[in-house]
Amino acid sequence: MNRKYKNMFGIGIVAILLIYLGAQSFSNALSFYYEVGEFVQKADSLNGKVVNVNGSIVKGSTIWEPEKARLTFKLGDNNGTITVVSNEGMPGNYKEGIPAVVTGYFINNTFQATQVVTKCPSKYGGDLDHGDHNET
Amino acid sequence: MELGETTLIIALILSVYALVAHIIGIWKKKNELFDSARIAIIGIAVLTTIASIWLFNLFITRNFQYEYVAIYSSLDLPMAYTLSAFWAGADGSLLLWAWLISIYIAVIAARGKSYDNLIKHAMPVILITLTYFFYMLLTVSRPFRMLDFMPADGNGLNPLLQDPGMFFHPPTLFWGYAGVIIPFALMVAGIYLSDDTWTYRARRWALWAWLGLALGNMFGSYWAYTVLNWGGFWGWDPVENASFLPWLTMTAFYHSTMITERKGGMKFWNILLILFTWELTVYGTLLTRSGIIASVHTFGQSVTAPYYINYMIVVLAATLMLVAWKYDSIRSKKVFESFVSREASFLYNNWIFMAATASVLWGTTYPLLSEAFRGYKVMVGPSFYNQINVPLGIALLFLMAICPLIAWRKASVSHLKRNFTRPLVAAVVAMFIAFALGIRDFYALFVAVAGTVLVVSTHLLDISRIVNKQKKLEDAGTLKNISRAFMNNRRTFGGYMCHIAILMIIVAAAGAVVYEQAQTFNMRAGGTYSVGDYDFKLTKIDQFAQNNRDVQAAYFDVYKNGEKVLTKAEARMYHYAKQESTNVKPMAYTVGIDDLYFSAQAITADSATVKIKVMPMMFLMWIGGFYVLILGILICISTVVPIRQRTISDDVNINQNVQKTITAESVYET
Numbered sequence: 124m125n126r127k128y129k130n131m132f133g134i135g136i137v138a139i140l141l142i143y144l145g146a147q148s149f150s151n152a153l154s155f156y157y158e159v160g161e162f163v164q165k166a167d168s169l170n171g172k173v174v175n176v177n178g179s180i181v182k183g184s185t186i187w188e189p190e191k192a193r194l195t196f197k198l199g200d201n202n203g204t205i206t207v208v209s210n211e212g213m214p215g216n217y218k219e220g221i222p223a224v225v226t227g228y229f230i231n232n233t234f235q236a237t238q239v240v241t242k243c244p245s246k247y248g249g250d251l252d253h254g255d256h257n258e259t
Numbered sequence: 260m261e262l263g264e265t266t267l268i269i270a271l272i273l274s275v276y277a278l279v280a281h282i283i284g285i286w287k288k289k290n291e292l293f294d295s296a297r298i299a300i301i302g303i304a305v306l307t308t309i310a311s312i313w314l315f316n317l318f319i320t321r322n323f324q325y326e327y328v329a330i331y332s333s334l335d336l337p338m339a340y341t342l343s344a345f346w347a348g349a350d351g352s353l354l355l356w357a358w359l360i361s362i363y364i365a366v367i368a369a370r371g372k373s374y375d376n377l378i379k380h381a382m383p384v385i386l387i388t389l390t391y392f393f394y395m396l397l398t399v400s401r402p403f404r405m406l407d408f409m410p411a412d413g414n415g416l417n418p419l420l421q422d423p424g425m426f427f428h429p430p431t432l433f434w435g436y437a438g439v440i441i442p443f444a445l446m447v448a449g450i451y452l453s454d455d456t457w458t459y460r461a462r463r464w465a466l467w468a469w470l471g472l473a474l475g476n477m478f479g480s481y482w483a484y485t486v487l488n489w490g491g492f493w494g495w496d497p498v499e500n501a502s503f504l505p506w507l508t509m510t511a512f513y514h515s516t517m518i519t520e521r522k523g524g525m526k527f528w529n530i531l532l533i534l535f536t537w538e539l540t541v542y543g544t545l546l547t548r549s550g551i552i553a554s555v556h557t558f559g560q561s562v563t564a565p566y567y568i569n570y571m572i573v574v575l576a577a578t579l580m581l582v583a584w585k586y587d588s589i590r591s592k593k594v595f596e597s598f599v600s601r602e603a604s605f606l607y608n609n610w611i612f613m614a615a616t617a618s619v620l621w622g623t624t625y626p627l628l629s630e631a632f633r634g635y636k637v638m639v640g641p642s643f644y645n646q647i648n649v650p651l652g653i654a655l656l657f658l659m660a661i662c663p664l665i666a667w668r669k670a671s672v673s674h675l676k677r678n679f680t681r682p683l684v685a686a687v688v689a690m691f692i693a694f695a696l697g698i699r700d701f702y703a704l705f706v707a708v709a710g711t712v713l714v715v716s717t718h719l720l721d722i723s724r725i726v727n728k729q730k731k732l733e734d735a736g737t738l739k740n741i742s743r744a745f746m747n748n749r750r751t752f753g754g755y756m757c758h759i760a761i762l763m764i765i766v767a768a769a770g771a772v773v774y775e776q777a778q779t780f781n782m783r784a785g786g787t788y789s790v791g792d793y794d795f796k797l798t799k800i801d802q803f804a805q806n807n808r809d810v811q812a813a814y815f816d817v818y819k820n821g822e823k824v825l826t827k828a829e830a831r832m833y834h835y836a837k838q839e840s841t842n843v844k845p846m847a848y849t850v851g852i853d854d855l856y857f858s859a860q861a862i863t864a865d866s867a868t869v870k871i872k873v874m875p876m877m878f879l880m881w882i883g884g885f886y887v888l889i890l891g892i893l894i895c896i897s898t899v900v901p902i903r904q905r906t907i908s909d910d911v912n913i914n915q916n917v918q919k920t921i922t923a924e925s926v927y928e929t
Binding site (some may be wrong): 130134141144145147148149151152153154155156157175187189190191192211212213215216217218226 | 418419467487597598614622625626635636637638639640641642643644646647648650679779781808834838839840841843858859860861862863866868870
């Protein structure tokens with residue numbers, strides 16, 4: 124094998140290793156993303172796997188225990204509701220009634236969240252506070 | 260008629276006129292048409308400036324009859340953030356993008372001397388894009404849309420965007436985004452005309468865009484560090500990735516052009532890199548402004564996604580067709596004689612950047628593909644990006660160490676020994692010293708210590724070589740020799756500063772990740788709590804109103820080895836009544852080489868739950884990213900761009916000697 128092919132061979136090995144490393148770490152880094160209704164149906168079969176669940180924070184469901192930095196609330200959609208507990212403090216932009224994605228696992232009928240990301244919904248015309256009514 | 264949309268309509272008409280004038284001017288060879296088109300281009304810049312000032316004015320006067328103003332501002336929003344609300348949403352961001360592009364092309368049009376054949380063929384590409392943007396601004400992404408009622412107040416700005424970082428992050432990013440279109444247009448014109456000089460013409464604009472992208476990414480990172488409460492500077496959020504991707508490909512392009520400049524060739528590769536950069540720029544906008552990926556940055560559901568996707572498909576198809584048509588003039592001669600040479604190191608550098616781009620693009624896009632084609636949603640965690648990009652970053656670091664001293668064409672064993680023995684010995688000695696001082700971690704020893712010593716020593720050796728050459732040429736004393744060497748080799752010095760900046764960022768990241776110490780405490784006023792070498796005494800808890808928010812603050816005195824090193828450090832939480840939301844405001848303080856990072860999780864009248872982190876070396880990231888990197892790029896921009904003064908359509912015919920005599924003094928400005 125001449126030097127050029129040896130070099131190509133070496134580079135090829137590095138590339139294959141990198142692709143292999145990428146494929147391995149990719150499958151480990153993947154986590155499923157469910158709506159609350161879907162999650163409720165599958166929760167038992169997930170065996171404590173880390174997943175993401177998307178829903179809305181149910182109004183009037185928040186229990187905030189500042190001395191423990193513990194936040195408990197219900198996350199729901201039209202097809203179900205789950206109880207979420209987070210010990211990570213108050214997430215940014217937290218507010219009842221808005222969409223949120225929680226990351227964590229389901230244990231003892233409670234979703235233990237390691238991360239709560241609230242989504243700031245865009246509010247358009249209808250949500251604006253109607254004051255003086257001017258036609259354009 | 261409404262002023263903003265009227266100016267945009269006239270700007271659209273002028274764009275169409277300038278486009279048609281260029282096409283007919285090229286076709287019929289009528290120069291007077293280009294003169295009028297240039298005036299139209301300057302007119303477009305004036306009109307978009309008026310439209311932008313008008314939008315600022317609508318925010319300042321809080322004219323909530325405009326839907327965009329009502330959605331992104333409110334009566335209680337401080338004036339600085341009222342101004343930055345301009346780019347808080349998708350519509351204003353598109354206007355900002357169009358505004359910056361129109362200013363850039365007005366600068367080109369105003370400098371008549373350089374308005375040559377290449378520019379004449381490039382300008383239609385930019386004008387088509389600008390026309391499309393104006394069309395979107397008037398139909399689906401309207402910042403000047405009016406409501407049929409006057410709201411009493413606006414919705415206000417997302418509290419996370421009420422931060423000085425947001426004043427700078429989007430404008431700098433869009434300064435880069437807007438700049439990318441010019442190299443892209445020059446490339447299209449270059450392929451069409453079989454004119455290779457587009458590479459050199461594009462380089463200054465590429466650097467300008469790269470500066471904007473670098474600043475945008477750094478401001479974004481600093482904002483994440485000081486606002487988002489991750490306690491981190493980079494979270495591989497899809498929107499962070501969106502701004503990182505074009506930066507990666509643009510960096511690869513800038514390195515690739517150095518091989519082109521020195522040896523010709525790499526034509527097809529350069530084309531691909533600039534095509535990717537522009538496509539990724541639009542893709543970034545699609546991700547951040549269309550709401551197709553869930554993220555703290557996105558602006559809800561938008562109807563603009565199909566417009567960006569269609570544009571990307573048309574650009575990709577048209578460019579590839581052009582490349583196929585002109586393939587014979589694009590083919591390069593072989594430029595690599597050895598796998599161990601300076602040009603090969605640039606090639607490896609490009610591969611590393613492309614591997615990083617591929618991994619980040621795949622991780623960012625996979626959730627979309629999975630949902631579209633497999634029917635289920637997934638998320639890709641940061642571990643994937645880290646496991647791929649950390650080894651790539653380390654490889655890049657060592658490549659940076661090799662690059663300044665390795666020979667062009669082919670590096671012999673004796674050459675390698677001569678140039679690298681001293682840096683390698685220094686690196687090994689530094690590793691032993693670090694080991695003796697107690698540093699045991701692999702990354703700290705191998706990356707931070709050995710990598711730093713190698714990179715710094717090889718760069719210093721090359722600089723001393725340049726200064727010695729200057730001395731041999733004309734010895735004017737040490738200081739003068741250095742300053743003359745600097746003035747005559749600004750691009751090399753500027754490039755090396757960028758390398759050192761990247762080194763500082765890598766070392767800061769390694770230091771912060773490996774040696775970070777963190778603990779969460781439920782604290783009582785008067786209590787003292789320890790993290791690492793530091794003692795934190797909670798002295799006071801306070802609550803007060805500030806602008807449009809209520810602030811809860813816990814105050815700390817910080818001691819190290821019994822000595823007070825910081826007074827009244829704060830952990831803060833904000834409550835925004837308008838948005839009915841509570842946000843943590845992380846606070847970071849630099850003490851010596853450490854950053855002390857306070858993240859309040861809860862604050863009551865007599866207690867506070869606070870996560871405290873000690874993160875060494877973080878200051879290097881901001882000094883490297885904001886000062887050294889930017890200064891390095893500015894020094895590079897300040898240099899004249901070397902260029903072959905005649906059009907060379909076929910590299911095979913280049914006489915290497917002639918090529919070498921075309922010096923760095925030649926100036927060709929776009």
